[in-house]
Amino acid sequence: MRRANTQLQSDRRDEILAAAQRCFVRSGFHGASMQDICAEADMSPGNLYRYFPSKEALIAGIAERDRAEVAQEFASADLSRGLFAVIEGMAQHHFAEKPDEQVALCTEISSEARRNPEIARISAAFDADVKRCDIPRDVDFDGVVTMLMIIADGVWWRRALDREFKPASMLPIFMDITRHMLRSRPQEVARSTDGSR
Secondary structure, three states: OHHHHHHHHHHHHHHHHHHHHHHHHHHOOOOOOHHHHHHHHOOOHHHHHHHOOOHHHHHHHHHHHHHHHHHHHHHOOOHHHOHHHHHHHHHHHHHHHOOHHHHHHHHHHHHHHOOOHHHHHHHHHHHHOOOOOOOOOOOOHHHHHHHHHHHHHHHHHHHHHOOOOOHHHHHHHHHHHHHHHOOOOOHHHHHHHHOOO
């Protein structure tokens, strides 16, 4: 019985997050009220507050849900196809196939991360979920992951702001950059970039 109740609570949480997401996409985080979210979720304020005590908690819940989904994608990636095939498939999915509403929500979360330390913490955790996999030891993995995430953020912002932008057309360039950053570098090049002789 307890398991069924836990599943019911989890399902209800997911429904509330989905309702909040629709409101945030329509009106932005600051334009959507808790009353709007209650109406969208078809529940009373008292009931909603049992699951999420504030609008900030809803935003954090959405960010954490999205982070967990991306982490699961990386964890279940089939690396037998090769690292670059996996990266290209994920880039295609996130850059070009995600619905416009999710892209808009991502930009809202990025903006909110500037003001809310908890959202900033969750957003930073996206980078930590990327696996090192089969990457040469001399590659600055953390630096590469940071740069790839910066590029991904830029693609999403451009997609959110420019209706004419075709993100799929950027995939070959993105993959060229990715291959370049993840290649093994000769020792002389590595020494010259870190300032040693």
